[in-house]
Amino acid sequence: MPFSDPTADGPTIQRTSEIALKNGMSIKVLFDQLKTIRESVSIPLVLMGYLNPVYQYGVEKFCQKCNEIGIDGTILPDLPLDEFEAEYKTIFEQNNLHNILLITPQTSEARIRQIDAVSKGFIYMVSSSSTTGAGKKVEDFHADYFERIQHMNLKNPRLIGFGISDNATFTNACKYASGAIIGSAFVSSFSEELEIADSVAQFVKNMLIPN
């Protein structure tokens, strides 16, 4: 769900958001495209974006629509724990929608426990405090941070995101968590030459096979 002012994103997602908006993308268009997705797709589906477009669409209406389509969760980086609990938790729960919350290397243990208690689905573990697509290398990852969280025995599975761009970073992330989230590398993989389905298949293959 593109937004005009993606403050948590680096240049890649900024640029793709701009292109998507120019092409007329909106939440209405997205819901239209997803109307029958559950006839062919059974894996969990999570929508990612910023709060303001959802806010304008109407948070309650948005959650109902997600429920109707069969969307499982949202990642809205500017909807943090405190504001979510105060205003929207009930609406999300009524619509079986999980709001995925983030943790970073700076997040305190007490707050991680709080986030774990409120979360359903999974926790989005940010590999290092940065905007997306910052291009940090696998050796920059804080193994001690990953291990610290691993030993907390959280009830939710964790997925590691930010800086996952190839097989090496992906494999490393999977050592410490249930999986990884790939954004910038994915959107920059689309090429003019390949059909989108082929381009995605190629990308996934590269991600899974060591170079």
Add this chain to the structure above:
Amino acid sequence: MKYQVNEKGYYGEFGGAWIPEMMFTNVDELKRRYLEIIESDSFRKEFDQLLKDYVGRPSPLYYASRLSEHYGSKIYLKREDLNHTGSHKLNNTIGQILLAQQLGKTRIIAETGAGQHGVATATVCALKGIKCIVYMGALDVSRQAPNVKKMKMLGAEVIPVHSGNKTLKDATNEAMRDWINNPEDTHYIIGSVVGPHPYPDMVARFQSVISAEMKKQLLEQTGSEFPTRILACVGGGSNAAGAFYHYLDDEQVELIGVEAAGKGIATDETAATLAVGSPGVLHSSRTMLMQNNDGQITEPYSISAGLDYPGIGPLHAHLFKTGRAKFLAATDEEVLKAVLLLTQKEGIIPALESAHALAALDKIKMNPDDVNVINLSGSGNKDMETYLNYFGY
């Protein structure tokens, strides 16, 4: 204290801290510590001393007799343009640099529109010997060239921002991204009463020296602390917040904020957020925003780079919603007329931003005995190129 922020960071329905988790530790530390720090005796002592000896406060409250005669009502100018660096912005950056030092931060970032906040930030960083990075929209870099050079001379690094409309909103996005990428050693000096709680309250407190002085000066000069009305321009709204602050609960004082209408509020080239906007979440605050039906932020326009912002501080959104303050809008053309009028009636060349407040004098009904205070937030030095081009001198 009806119009003060509550413990959760809200002014009525507006405000809060809608921050990505990557900013949480920094914002939470500020939230927990800002009041204790800025209310401590040692902080107050150094802050007041610097305001006096370095900024040059108190700024005069000047009775503008020829302008008063022109309008047939008493007009006073609060001369923030006479502060060191030429605007009210230094009040806030002095406060925040002292706070940053208390927090042990060694790197300062800031966003700037007209460059006044950038210069004020670079100035306090030079004063304290702290590294300074200023984000500025590429369009503003070109239309406010003298301020860019000043910042560089002061030792700051100025990073032009090429995303979006290349103005203040985009510079703010980029400063936030910098803070996310530098979560430990950096303090972000936001220049206005915008952003996540506690910034709107913290910046308003630092700027509140304007209305604190105004009360004393009015009492001395008119026999009453209370003017009939106070007028101030509003982009994010920091000078207005400072000028209104100690009068918020004195409902007999009329408060008027003046937004930038740009080419007119009926056109799509405007920056008058309250006139054309609706509630939403931008830059970590729920406030009034200029946006389309899909919740995408629309590009503002104003001749004045300092007011070229599609949001407004949550305090002002609340004052608007409750009717405590009235908000008007002045077009580029009305503003330029007001610039020339003040220049030739009083020998004071105002900043484009401040001239919005002056232009509103043509839009309100004033009685001969009314006491009108205009917060003259900045000097026109930085706008000379615009003035020379427009007026053809």
